[in-house]
Amino acid sequence: MEALLKEAFFQALQATDPYRLTLGWLPPWRPDLVLAVGKAAAPMLRAALDRYGEVPYHLTLPRGQEALGLRARFARHPVPDGESLKAAEEVLELLRALSPKTRVLALVSGGGSALWCAPLGVSLEEKRALTEALLKSGASIHEVNAVRKHLSRIKGGRALLATRARVHALLLSDVPGDDPSVIASGPFHPDPTTYAEALAVLDRYGLDFLEARALLERGARGELPETLKPQDPALRRLSFRLVGTNLHLLRAARDFLRREGHRAVVLSDRFGGEARALARFHAELVGAIRAHGVPLRKPLFLLSGGEAQVRVTGRGRGGRNLEFLLALYAHLEAPLYALAADSDGLDGNSEAAGALLTPGVWALGLDAGPFLEENDSLGFFTRAGSLLRTGPTGTNLNDFRLLFVD
Incomplete structure (x- = not known):
């Protein structure tokens, strides 16, 4: 069963390979510039180059990821660094130089928020510290990005405002709801x-960052131009398509399991909230199915x-998928097989994609309490010997959770 869980995850990753997803939706015209950013940027760009031949491009990848033989700028993720700043400045300079007759192909995947960082009204150090605090606060990705967009010269549609060119974007979604x-x-x-x-996000999570607050307060008073809004005429120059989503990933695993003769159901592609609460929900659902068949x-x-999301209060290491599994272990009344992983291959700061729960983990008799108290899900699954290590997968289609209810 453990092998089947892993195979379902790997089959899903293979079926949603960014190269193939991108190749199927490339426009018929030859772009004047290709911009690629995010964890899936390299295979997406490789698809464009294989289709069009050599064209001008700019590629930004997370540090440690393979560039597939392409020229790339490597930056830090999820907290931006100096290379993130250089990459964003280079992209803005390229966009400003284009004429209204030129066409840009933008290949965008998750991770781009950190990889293109052009602070507005705050220092890079402030932006880094605030990003880190937001990620530890338990804020949703929508809340985190609302703040990041308003402290940036490139996010929130400002890259489109920086150019007169026409832009066609192909997107790989790593966010619940697939909001572009x-x-x-x-x-x-x-x-x-x-x-x-x-x-209001800063107020909600008690984050006191003076530079950021001063800038946001000025904007709230109407003293600064807003991000790109839905009625802006610049949007006439934009077209886009979602080429890959979390639902694609989940359906690929479901279809594999069905081909193997098993019953499989996708519950949702947009579960959010705190990882421990999400684990409790899954545990209660498993209990109802086991007890009553409903x-x-x-x-x-x-x-x-x-x-x-994970609200980090302890000193341990882990990620939202490991935290989910640890809380699931704590809530379940009887053992089961489960796998949870980040599709990008790196769950939080754990350096693992995720982990597996098996009856063998329960047999060890480990107490989840101290590990939950310290947010040390990595420590728990290291002790259990059930970490799932893949390295960076070259894609980013959000979280993958698979439970077998027997």
């Missing part, structure tokens, strides 16, 4: 959030995706 304005903080897409809403009959596989 949230993927990589929407550099070419309209932003429905405001300075006031971004400021709302679904056993045996079957349950698949879910989306993106959970």
